[in-house]
Amino acid sequence: xxxxxxxxxxxxxxxxxxxxxxxxxxxxxxxxxxxxxxxxxxxxxxxxxxxxxxxxxxxxxxxxxxxxxxxxxxxxxxxxxxxxxxxxxxxxxxxxxxxxxxxxxxxxxxxxxxxxxxxxxxxxxxxxxxxxxxxxxxxxxxxxxxxxxxxxxxxxxxxxxxxxxxxxxxxxxxxxxxxxxxxxxxxxxxxxxxxxxxxxxxxxxxxxxxxxxxxxxxxxxxxxxxxxxxxxx
Amino acid sequence: xxxxxxxxxxxxxxxxxxxxxxxxxxxxxxxxxxxxxxxxxxxxxxxxxxxxxxxxxxxxxxxxxxxxxxxxxxxxxxxxxxxxxxxxxxxxxxxxxxxxxxxxxxxxxxxxxxxxxxxxxxxxxxxxxxxxxxxxxxxxxxxxxxxxxxxxxxxxxxxxxxxxxxxxxxxxxxxxxxxxxxxxxxxxxxxxxxxxxxxxxxxxxxxxxxxxxxxxxxxxxxxxxxxxxxxxx
DNA sequence: ACCGATAAAAAGTCAGACTTATTCGTCACA
DNA sequence: TGTGACGAATAAGTCTGACTTTTTATCGGT
Numbered sequence: 001x002x003x004x005x006x007x008x009x010x011x012x013x014x015x016x017x018x019x020x021x022x023x024x025x026x027x028x029x030x031x032x033x034x035x036x037x038x039x040x041x042x043x044x045x046x047x048x049x050x051x052x053x054x055x056x057x058x059x060x061x062x063x064x065x066x067x068x069x070x071x072x073x074x075x076x077x078x079x080x081x082x083x084x085x086x087x088x089x090x091x092x093x094x095x096x097x098x099x100x101x102x103x104x105x106x107x108x109x110x111x112x113x114x115x116x117x118x119x120x121x122x123x124x125x126x127x128x129x130x131x132x133x134x135x136x137x138x139x140x141x142x143x144x145x146x147x148x149x150x151x152x153x154x155x156x157x158x159x160x161x162x163x164x165x166x167x168x169x170x171x172x173x174x175x176x177x178x179x180x181x182x183x184x185x186x187x188x189x190x191x192x193x194x195x196x197x198x199x200x201x202x203x204x205x206x207x208x209x210x211x212x213x214x215x216x217x218x219x220x221x222x223x224x225x226x227x228x229x230x231x232x233x
Numbered sequence: 234x235x236x237x238x239x240x241x242x243x244x245x246x247x248x249x250x251x252x253x254x255x256x257x258x259x260x261x262x263x264x265x266x267x268x269x270x271x272x273x274x275x276x277x278x279x280x281x282x283x284x285x286x287x288x289x290x291x292x293x294x295x296x297x298x299x300x301x302x303x304x305x306x307x308x309x310x311x312x313x314x315x316x317x318x319x320x321x322x323x324x325x326x327x328x329x330x331x332x333x334x335x336x337x338x339x340x341x342x343x344x345x346x347x348x349x350x351x352x353x354x355x356x357x358x359x360x361x362x363x364x365x366x367x368x369x370x371x372x373x374x375x376x377x378x379x380x381x382x383x384x385x386x387x388x389x390x391x392x393x394x395x396x397x398x399x400x401x402x403x404x405x406x407x408x409x410x411x412x413x414x415x416x417x418x419x420x421x422x423x424x425x426x427x428x429x430x431x432x433x434x435x436x437x438x439x440x441x442x443x444x445x446x447x448x449x450x451x452x453x454x455x456x457x458x459x460x461x462x463x464x465x466x
Numbered sequence: 467a468c469c470g471a472t473a474a475a476a477a478g479t480c481a482g483a484c485t486t487a488t489t490c491g492t493c494a495c496a
Numbered sequence: 497t498g499t500g501a502c503g504a505a506t507a508a509g510t511c512t513g514a515c516t517t518t519t520t521a522t523c524g525g526t
Contacts, residue, residue: 006518007478009285033508043480045278048509049285052242056286056315064508065488078401079312082289103398106343110335165336168311239487240509266477276511281478297477298519 012040012050020059020070021083022090027072031060036068057083081171088175093183100176101228105221107169108157113214115160116205123160124206130156131202138195146190147181153198157217160205180227194223245273245283253292253303254316255323260305264293269301290316314404321408326416333409334461338454340402341390346447348393349438356393357439363389364435371428379423380414386431390450393438413460427456 016036019025037047051068054060057077061069077083078099087096119127133149136142154177155170197220204213249269252258270280284301287293290310294302310316311332320329352360366382387410388403430453437446 009478045281045479045481048278049282051508052282052286053289056289056313062508063488064486065490065506067507074397074400076401077313078397080289080310099396099398102343102347102396103340106340106399107336110339114335163332163335164307164311165332166339167307168309242509278510278512284477295477296519297517298475298521300476 008042008046009049012042012046013053015040016050017054017057017059017082018086018090020054021076021086023073023092025070027070029070030067031070032067033062059083084172084175088179093179097176097179098228100172101221101224103169104173104176105218105225107166108154108173108221109214109217111158111161111163111166112201112205112217113210114162114166115157116208116210116213118162119160119205123156124202126156127153127160127202127205131199134190134195134198138192139189141189143181143190147177150198151177153202157201157205180224191223194220197223241275241279242282245275245279246286248273249283250287250290250292250315251319251323253287254309254319256306256325258303260303262303263300264303265300266295292316317405317408321412326412330409330412331461333405334454334457336402337406337409338451338458340399341387341406341454342447342450344391344394344396344399345434345438345450346443347395347399348390349441349443349446351395352393352438356389357435359389360386360393360435360438364432367423367428367431371425372422374422376414376423380410383431384410386435390434390438409457413457424456427453430456 025031033044033047033051036051037044040047051060051062054068055062057080058071058075059077061071063069078087084096084100087093115123130149130153134146134153137145137149151174154173158170158173159167161167197216201213201216201220204216258264266277266280266284269284270277273280284293284295287301288295290313291304291308292310294304296302311320317329317333320326348356363382363386367379367386370376370378370382384407387406391403391406392400394400430449434446434449434453437449
C-alpha cells in the first residue's frame with residue numbers, strides 16, 4: 001500500500017525517505033545532491049525534487065555550499081502520513097505504534113463525544129452496521145473481516161465528530177489497527193469485551209449521549225493501551 | 234515569521250500555497266506547470282519543485298496529460314505546520330482556530346497527565362518559572378509578556394509528556410495562543426482564573442498528581458473553548 | 467453506435483551551462 | 497600571536513531546450 005507510486009521521483013523517495021526515518025543517517029549527516037543522483041541513477045532534477053519534498057517534511061535541510069543535512073528526529077513532521085508509514089515500516093515501529101496509540105487515547109474519546117452531538121442519521125446507521133460487522137466476525141478467526149469493520153467504525157466516529165483535525169486521523173488509526181492485526185500477535189479472536197463496547201458506543205451515539213460515548217471510547221482506547229503493555233512491558 | 238524563507242522556490246510556494254488553502258482554486262481546478270512558471274516568472278524546474286511539495290502536502294495532484302489538479306480540503310495534510318500557517322493567515326482563520334482549539338482540548342489534558350508522571354526536575358522548574366512569569370504579566374496590559382510565558386508553559390507540558398506526537402504540537406499551540414492575543418479581541422488583561430489554573434497545574438505536575446494535572450488542564454482548555462464561543466457564538 | 471488506431475497535450479526526464487551564496491583558507495596587518 | 501579582510505573553492509540554485517512517456521481525445525472504419 002505505497003502511496004507515492006509512479007515515477008522515478010516516487011521510487012527514489014520511497015527508498016531514501018525510509019532510510020532517513022530509520023535513522024541510517026545520524027542527525028547532522030550531510031548528503032550531496034550530486035552523489036545521491038549518481039547513487040539512484042537519476043538526473044539532478046529528479047533528485048532535487050526529492051530533496052525538496054524531504055525538506056518540506058523537515059527530514060532534511062538544504063543549505064548552499066554545505067549540502068543536504070539530515071535533521072534530528074525532534075524536527076520531523078511526525079504527522080505526515082508518509083512519514084508515519086515509513087516509520088511504521090522501519091525498526092522503531094514499536095515506539096511509533098505506542099506514540100500513536102497514546103494519541104488515539106487522547107483524541108478518540110473527545111471525537112466520540114462530538115460525534116454523539118453531530119452525527120447524521122446516516123452516520124449513525126453506518127456505525128451500527130460496522131458494529132454488527134464486528135460482531136459477525138468476532139469469532140472463528142475471521143480477523144480480516146473484523147479489522148475491516150473496526151477500521152470503518154473508527155473512521156466514521158472521527159468523521160462524524162465534525163472536526164477536520166480529528167477526521168484526518170482516520171488513516172493513522174487504520175494503520176495502527178492494521179498493524180495490531182498483521183504484525184503484532186493476535187492469534188485468537190478479538191476480546192469480546194471490546195466488541196461489546198463498540199456496539200454500546202454505536203448505541204450511545206445514536207442516543208446522542210455524549211458523556212457515555214466519551215466514556216465508552218475511553219474504555220476502548222484504554223484496552224488498546226493495555227494490549228501494548230502486555231506485548232512490550 | 235515565514236519559515237520557507239530563501240530562494241525562488243520558497244517565494245513561489247509562499248504565494249501559491251496560501252492561494253490554494255484559501256480556496257481560490259475550487260477543488261478539481263486544473264493548473265498547468267508551464268502557465269504557473271510564466272505567471273511567477275520562474276523556470277519550469279523551480280515550478281516543478283513547488284508542485285512536488287504541494288503534492289506532498291496533498292494540496293494538489295499531478296497527472297500526465299491532465300495537469301496539476303487541486304484536491305478538496307478533506308484531502309489536505311492539515312497537520313502540516315506550513316499548511317496550518319497558511320490557513321491561519323487566510324480567510325477561514327476562525328474555523329481553523331476553532332478546529333485547533335478543539336484539538337488542544339483533546340490533547341493537552343492527556344499530555345498534562347503524562348507530564349505529571351514523566352517530567353524531569355528541570356522541566357518542573359521551568360514550569361513554575363513560566364507560571365510565575367504569567368502571574369507577573371497578568372496585570373497592566375502586558376499582553377506580550379504574558380503570551381510569551383503562556384506559550385513556553387504549554388510547550389513544556391507537551392514536551393514533558395514524553396510523547397513525540399504531543400511534543401510536536403507545541404508549534405500549533407503557540408500559533409493558537411498568539412492568534413488569540415494578536416488577532417482576536419483581547420483588550421483586557423487575561424482571566425485571573427486562568428492564571429491561577431496554570432499555577433496550580435505547575436504544582437500538580439511537580440507533586441506528580443496526574444489526575445489533578447489532567448483535570449486542571451481540562452479546565453484551562455474548557456476556558457479556551459468558551460472564549461471562542463463568546464467571540465463567535 | 468461502438469471500437470480501435472492515431473494524434474495531441476502535458477507531465478516526466480535528462481544534460482549541460484551558468485549563477486549565487488557560503489565557507490574555509492590564506493595572507494597582510496595590528 | 498591574534499585578527500580581520502580578501503579571494504578561491506564548493507555545492508546548491510537556476511535556467512534552457514530537447515527529448516520521452518503516458519494519458520486522453522478525436523477521428524475514421526465497421
